[in-house]
Amino acid sequence: MRQIGKFLTIAVVMFAFSASAFAQLTASATASAVIIAPLSIAKDVDLHFGTAWRGAALGTVVLTPAGARSATGGVTLSALAPVATVASFTISGEPTRAITITLPAADVTITDGANNMIVNTFVSNPAGGTYTLTGPTTVLTVGATLNVAANQPSGTYSGSFNVSVNYN
Amino acid sequence: MIRLTKIYAISGLFFLINLNHLNAQVVQSTSATGHIFAEIIPVFSAREIAQLNFGRFSPGPQGGKIVLSPQSTISVLGSVFIGTGSHNAASYYVTGDEDASFSISLPSGPVILNHTASAKTMAIEEWYSVPAPGTGTGVLQNGFQVVNVGATLKVGTLEDNPVGIYTGTYTITFDFN
Numbered sequence: 001m002r003q004i005g006k007f008l009t010i011a012v013v014m015f016a017f018s019a020s021a022f023a024q025l026t027a028s029a030t031a032s033a034v035i036i037a038p039l040s041i042a043k044d045v046d047l048h049f050g051t052a053w054r055g056a057a058l059g060t061v062v063l064t065p066a067g068a069r070s071a072t073g074g075v076t077l078s079a080l081a082p083v084a085t086v087a088s089f090t091i092s093g094e095p096t097r098a099i100t101i102t103l104p105a106a107d108v109t110i111t112d113g114a115n116n117m118i119v120n121t122f123v124s125n126p127a128g129g130t131y132t133l134t135g136p137t138t139v140l141t142v143g144a145t146l147n148v149a150a151n152q153p154s155g156t157y158s159g160s161f162n163v164s165v166n167y168n
Numbered sequence: 169m170i171r172l173t174k175i176y177a178i179s180g181l182f183f184l185i186n187l188n189h190l191n192a193q194v195v196q197s198t199s200a201t202g203h204i205f206a207e208i209i210p211v212f213s214a215r216e217i218a219q220l221n222f223g224r225f226s227p228g229p230q231g232g233k234i235v236l237s238p239q240s241t242i243s244v245l246g247s248v249f250i251g252t253g254s255h256n257a258a259s260y261y262v263t264g265d266e267d268a269s270f271s272i273s274l275p276s277g278p279v280i281l282n283h284t285a286s287a288k289t290m291a292i293e294e295w296y297s298v299p300a301p302g303t304g305t306g307v308l309q310n311g312f313q314v315v316n317v318g319a320t321l322k323v324g325t326l327e328d329n330p331v332g333i334y335t336g337t338y339t340i341t342f343d344f345n
Contacts, residue, residue, distance in 0.1 A: 041198050041199060041200040043200045043202045045202075046203040046205065047202055047203070047205070048206070049205065049207075050206075051208075051209055052206070052207070052209070053210070053211050053212070054208050054209070056211075076211075080344070082205070087202040087204075102199075108204065110205075110206060117206065117208075119204055142202065146206050148208065152208050153208070154210045154265055155207075156207055157205065157208065158203060158204065158206075160202065160203045160204060161201070161202055161204060162199045164197060165197070165198060165199070166197035
C-alpha cells in the first residue's frame with residue numbers, strides 16, 4: 001500500500017510539468033560541456049643505478065629524481081659504464097587539471113639469474129600524489145633506492161616498475 | 169496500470185547513466201612501465217707487495233743503463249758495475265672476481281729518481297711488465313694475479329750520479345674492464 005502511494009505522488013509531479021509545457025513559455029538556458037584531453041603516460045628513459053662496487057657490508061645506492069647518485073654503507077660508486085640514468089616519463093593531459101601520480105609503494109625486486117636486490121623508496125619530480133598539470137605535457141623523473149646486500153654477487157640486475165596517473 | 173509502467177522505465181534509465189559515469193572514471197587512469205637496471209662489480213684491489221729496487225751499483229766513466237726484468241734478473245749496458253746486495257722487480261697483488269680480466273698501464277714517460285743528498289737525478293726510461301701492458305691482458309684466475317714490473321734505469325757518470333740513495337715514485341694503473 002505504501003509503494004502505490006509513492007507512485008501516485010510522482011504521477012502528480014509529471015502532470016505539473018505537462019501544465020507548464022502547455023503555457024508556451026520559453027526560457028533560454030546555457031548548455032555546456034567540457035571536453036578534456038585524455039590522460040596518458042609514456043616511458044622515455046629507464047631507471048639505471050649505474051655501476052657500483054659491492055662491499056663486505058650491506059649498503060644502498062640512492063638516485064634522486066635530479067640524477068644525483070650517492071652511496072651508503074659498504075657500497076662504493078664507480079664511474080665505469082654503464083652509468084646511471086633517472087627514469088623519465090612524459091605525462092600528457094589537460095592543462096590546469098589535477099591528477100594523481102602514483103609511484104610503486106611496495107618493494108620491487110630486480111634479478112640477475114638466481115640473485116636479486118630490492119629497489120624501493122621511489123621518489124619523483126613532480127612528487128607523487130596530487131599534481132596540477134601546467135601544460136599539455138609534463139616530464140616526470142623518477143629516482144629510487146637500491147639495496148645492496150653484503151658481498152652481493154656481481155652482475156647486471158634488471159626488473160620493472162609501474163607509474164600510474166589518473167584525473168582527480 | 170500504464171502510468172506504473174512508465175515510472176519503471178525512468179528508474180531504469182537512471183541506472184544506465186550511473187554505470188556510464190563509473191566507466192568514464194576508470195578510463196582516466198593510465199600507467200607506464202619503466203625498467204630498472206643496476207650493475208654490481210666486485211671489489212677490485214691492487215697492492216704493492218715488492219718495491220722496484222735496482223740494488224747497488226757503481227757508475228763508470230761513461231755511464232750506462234741497468235735493465236731489471238720483471239723476472240728480477242739484472243743486466244747492464246755501458247760502464248756500470250753491479251755491486252753486491254739485493255735487487256728485485258716490483259710486484260703487485262691484484263684481486264677481484266674469479267676469471268675477470270683487467271688492463272695494465274705502465275708509466276708513459278720517464279720517471280725521475282732524486283738523490284737524497286743533492287739535486288742530482290737519474291731517470292727510469294722504459295717499463296716492462298708480466299703480464300704485458302695492454303687492455304685485458306691480466307686475468308684473475310682463482311680471483312687473483314701477481315703482476316711483476318721491471319724497468320731500465322739510465323745511469324750517468326760518477327759526477328752526474330754521486331754515491332748515495334736515489335728514490336722516486338711512479339704510478340701503475342690496473343683497470344677493471
